[in-house]
Amino acid sequence: MRKLKCSKLAQEIFDAIEEEGGSVYLVGGVVRDYMMKRTNKDYDIEVFHMSYAHLVEVLSCFGQVMTFGSSFAIIHLDQLPGYEFALPRVEYKTGTKHQDFSIEIDPELPLEKAASRRDFTINALMYEYKTGVIYDFFDGIGDLQRKQLRIVNTEKFKEDPLRILRAASFIARYDLTCTQETFDECQAMVKEGMLEDISRERVFEEYNKILMAPHPSAGFIFLRDIHALPSYLEALVHTNQRLDYHPEGNVFNHTMLVLDLAALTKKDVSDPLSFMWSALLHDIGKPAVTTPDGHALYHDIVGAKVFDQEVDLIQGKKMRNYVRTMIAYHMRLMNMARHHIRPITYKRLLKEIEGKVPVRDLMMLSRCDKLGRGAITYDTIMEFDKKMEDIMAKCGTEAEEPLVTGQDLIDARFEDRSLYRTLLEKAYDMQLAGYSKEKILRGLKNGK
Numbered sequence: 001m002r003k004l005k006c007s008k009l010a011q012e013i014f015d016a017i018e019e020e021g022g023s024v025y026l027v028g029g030v031v032r033d034y035m036m037k038r039t040n041k042d043y044d045i046e047v048f049h050m051s052y053a054h055l056v057e058v059l060s061c062f063g064q065v066m067t068f069g070s071s072f073a074i075i076h077l078d079q080l081p082g083y084e085f086a087l088p089r090v091e092y093k094t095g096t097k098h099q100d101f102s103i104e105i106d107p108e109l110p111l112e113k114a115a116s117r118r119d120f121t122i123n124a125l126m127y128e129y130k131t132g133v134i135y136d137f138f139d140g141i142g143d144l145q146r147k148q149l150r151i152v153n154t155e156k157f158k159e160d161p162l163r164i165l166r167a168a169s170f171i172a173r174y175d176l177t178c179t180q181e182t183f184d185e186c187q188a189m190v191k192e193g194m195l196e197d198i199s200r201e202r203v204f205e206e207y208n209k210i211l212m213a214p215h216p217s218a219g220f221i222f223l224r225d226i227h228a229l230p231s232y233l234e235a236l237v238h239t240n241q242r243l244d245y246h247p248e249g250n251v252f253n254h255t256m257l258v259l260d261l262a263a264l265t266k267k268d269v270s271d272p273l274s275f276m277w278s279a280l281l282h283d284i285g286k287p288a289v290t291t292p293d294g295h296a297l298y299h300d301i302v303g304a305k306v307f308d309q310e311v312d313l314i315q316g317k318k319m320r321n322y323v324r325t326m327i328a329y330h331m332r333l334m335n336m337a338r339h340h341i342r343p344i345t346y347k348r349l350l351k352e353i354e355g356k357v358p359v360r361d362l363m364m365l366s367r368c369d370k371l372g373r374g375a376i377t378y379d380t381i382m383e384f385d386k387k388m389e390d391i392m393a394k395c396g397t398e399a400e401e402p403l404v405t406g407q408d409l410i411d412a413r414f415e416d417r418s419l420y421r422t423l424l425e426k427a428y429d430m431q432l433a434g435y436s437k438e439k440i441l442r443g444l445k446n447g448k
Helices: 008-019 029-035 052-060 111-115 140-146 162-174 180-191 200-211 216-225 231-237 251-268 272-281 299-310 317-329 332-337 343-352 359-371 378-395 406-411 417-432 437-445
Strands: 023-027 043-048 065-067 074-077 083-086 089-093 101-105 126-128
Touching: 008 023, 008 043, 008 052, 023 029, 029 043, 029 126, 029 140, 043 111, 052 065, 052 074, 111 126, 162 180, 162 200, 162 216, 200 216, 200 272, 216 231, 216 251, 216 272, 231 251, 231 299, 251 272, 251 359, 272 317, 272 359, 299 317, 317 359, 332 343, 332 359, 332 378, 343 378, 343 417, 359 378, 406 417, 406 437, 417 437
Parallel strands: 043 083
Antiparallel strands: 023 043, 023 126, 065 074, 074 083, 089 101
16 A cells, blocks of 8 residues: 655654654544545644653754643644644543543553544544554444444543534545444434534534535535534425425425535635535525415525524624625526526626625526526526626626715715715616716706
8 A cells, every 4th residue: 555645844753753762653534534545634643652842842853833732732833734743642521512621641552542532433543654554443444445434432422522513524525424323322412412512613614514525415414314403404404395396395405405516516616615605505594484385485585684693603704795695696696587687687786796796606506506406407507507698798797886986976065975875876776777977966966
């Protein structure tokens, strides 16, 4: 088997550690991905038979050392980004929250015990740098071959509720199925309310990993099956759609189809992660408005309100603006395309989404949404694409600069400034209708 590749500097550092009496093992995800012939930019290194102070001393010869406290014995080196050095440790749960652990550092810890703190067998592999030998105490290689996710130690696993979300992430990223024991344990932890002990930030991080995976629906279907979805996604499971429009069934099924289509397209949009969040949340308004016969009028508008009120995982202002805009406007282009797209309507849309979402991103979500239905045909999408390309060629993809500004209203002596916003919107509509600046100002003066 090929040797696990490390940078030249990393090899020099590993050799120096070995010369000083330490033993270097690459552990966790980098070994898993090595076995799967995948690349991994994050290297976790465990150093045995060396004290924390001695390891810091050796690493200091190669750059600026960044330590995270002797109790954790974790070290980063500024010259070696992506590499994390640590000493073997045993963790003991001290509270309910994800980070409530006490740590016992033991450089002489047996290899098997060091590996036993890992969550899943595929992450418990250890690669000995000096010999190239892989230590596999829990048949992680066999589980990789079987494409299954299996817990290393049930008692240790339940100490960290974040592992529930990590399971969903691995399922989505590596196309795995979980063993019955893994499924049952995750479901039991959810039933005990353990997900409530995870911070919003950590949930967001794990959701991001699921969304950016090749097959994100697999992760969310797992979370659905163990009853771990937030309320606004769980509601999609119980919202049925008209089968003549949506033969795939409920809104959750539709969303999962859209999500996997979005995963295939995300490389072509301006902000892949925000795009994937938009695909996940685009129909969250449907549970509130869907009628018994399956109609869901104004679900896009209502969805934006649900996003504002219930989706607190996304905190960044830029991402929130992007996702909210995509939810609120995801029906607009398809509705336009059902008829002849009027330039003025299209240009008005460009202004409304300006600075929030590129129109091509909105177009891509519209395509995924349309394709995420069993009743759609290839010809329908080709017709949509043609209409969009025609209008973009004719009218562009950026909103027109306004001819009339607030300063123009001041100069023209419009005294009631509380009306400026309404006047500027009216002025822009007149501009799109083909009026000159002079005629716009005259029309505003005359109250037209």
